[in-house]
Amino acid sequence: MLNVFVTHILPVFSIIGLGYVLMHRHFIGDAFIASANRLVYYVAVPAMLFHEVARSSFSENFHGGAVLSMLAGLALITASALLGARLSAKPTPFKATFVHSTFHGNLGYMAYAIAFYALGDKFFAQTALLSSFLIIAQNFLAVCVFAYFRPGDASPAAPTGVDFTGTVKRILTNPIIVSVMAGTGFSYLSISLHPAVSQSLKILSGMALPLALLLIGTSLSFRALGKLLPTISVIGVLKLILFPVLVYALMRWGSVPRSFHMPVLILTAAPPATITYIMASELGGDTELAAAATSLLTLVSGCTYAVLLSVPW
DSSP states (O other), X not given: OHHHIIIIIHHHHHHHHHHHHHHHTTSSOXXXXXXXXXXXXXXXXXXXXXXXXXXXOHHHHOOHHHHHHHHHXXXXXXXXXXXXXXXXXXXXXXXXXXXXXXXXXXXXXXIHHHHHHHHOHHHHXXXXXXXXXXXXXXXXXXXXXXXXXXXXXXXXXXXXXXOHHHHHHHHHTOHHHHHHHHHHHHHHTTOOOOHHHHHHHHHHHTTHHHHHHHHHHHTOOOTTHHHHHHHHHHHHIIIIIIHHHHHHHHHHHTTOOGGGHHXXXXXXXXXXXXXXXXXXXXXXXXXXXXXXXXHHHHHHHHHHHHHHHHSOO
């Protein structure tokens, strides 16, 4: 496991650490971070995903059983978190963010980076294709959770505090989903990219993950860890351990080919995404819990990913 950590995990987290240091040394500021986030999210990562998926074999990289295992595991983990939240005496905003953090993983930055640097090109295309289904499900469930708890103030456009129409539109226009679906179309129809186009996308893709990892580092915040540590520990167990283990059991039960196991496990073991903070802020959740859980569990995921990559699943 130590060899896996040093070879695959440490390089990834060293870039995250660099982002944290550069931010707190004021080497980079808020203006750069905002622009870089847009560049990564709307240009670099979509270019990388489209390029990798488009030049891969659809039949080799898609398996319905793997998708169903992920979605079933997602539903079970969310239901467990909901049950725990309902039994808790915590405030409603706290409950909403707690449940949201147990299932909404950082796929676009963290899971993709681990898959790309640990598994290589072949399995990264598989990871990207499978991730599109999980991204859609995560966003849909997030909306349902906030509508269920209704922590935000209602508005005429969104009686439950959640704008369903706007959310559906954002999901359908999500650049990651659009790029994966476009790449899937090219792959399924066996449309080859022109060498010049392929090389341009490859160059553009080169900045996606390093910049994404730097940005993860700039977002880390550890201000309220003390009082929230017990709750964050529960979120960590559900998100980083039980979710991937449950999905693995479902894949074994459903006879999903072993070649799909590791990409799916990397996706489901991703730490909570930054979007948990954004949605907590916009919809009346607990921003303090979201920020602390995202930051601490991002670091903890280095250890859980090392274990995951060391086990012969």
